[in-house]
Amino acid sequence: MTLIVGLGNPGRIYASSRHNIGFTVARVLVKKHRAAFKKDTRTCSLSSKVRIGPHETIVAMPATYMNLSGRAAALLVKKYKVDVKDFLVVCDDLDLELGRLKIKPAGSSGGHRGLVSIIEALGSQAFARLRIGIGRPSQGRDAPDYVLSRFHRAEIRAVKKVVKEACACCEMWLTQGTDKAMNVFNRRNSKHEEI
DSSP: OOEEEEEEOOSHHHHTTTGGGGHHHHHHHHTTTTTOOEGGGGGGGEEEEEETTTHEEEEEESSGGGGGHEEEHHHHHHHTTTOOOGEEEEEEEETOOOOEEEEEEOOTTTTOOHHHHHHHHHHHOOOOEEEEEEOOOOTTOOHHHOOOHBOGGGGHHHHHHHHHHHHHHHHHHHHHHHHHHHHHHHHHOOOTOOO
């Protein structure tokens, strides 16, 4: 079994925030494959079983807050008996410009608190992560305030496009592996190239 977890904060006030782009990708991916989320109190998450090609995977959104994402991730890994190499986390990244993706097979948290929580809960960094660029705040603006803000109207087109690409990246990770996904999506400039 494989597992894809999109990170974000639960609640309507956070629904369209930059920090919740991982949730957005999870929702679009599940909808694309004609599935639906169900509340799973045993894993502190909303989850859905999705078939992508020959692969059946669990797509989930933790119902914990971002800083406690590890609690849900550990419960999901345990329930579905997922090896960390078959686990992909989708999250926002301040250090990537809006419209850019970066997928890696493992690594540090890079200061992302959701990833910090998951690494601590699993006791491992050896899971894949797909980072989605949300851009940096303007000089003088507080980063925590920025990540919880909504995208500007002028950014919506780029957001929709990068979410579509992130879904395609998740599908390629499932069907062709991390290396292939890295070769395709880490080099693509989402502003200029279509899928």
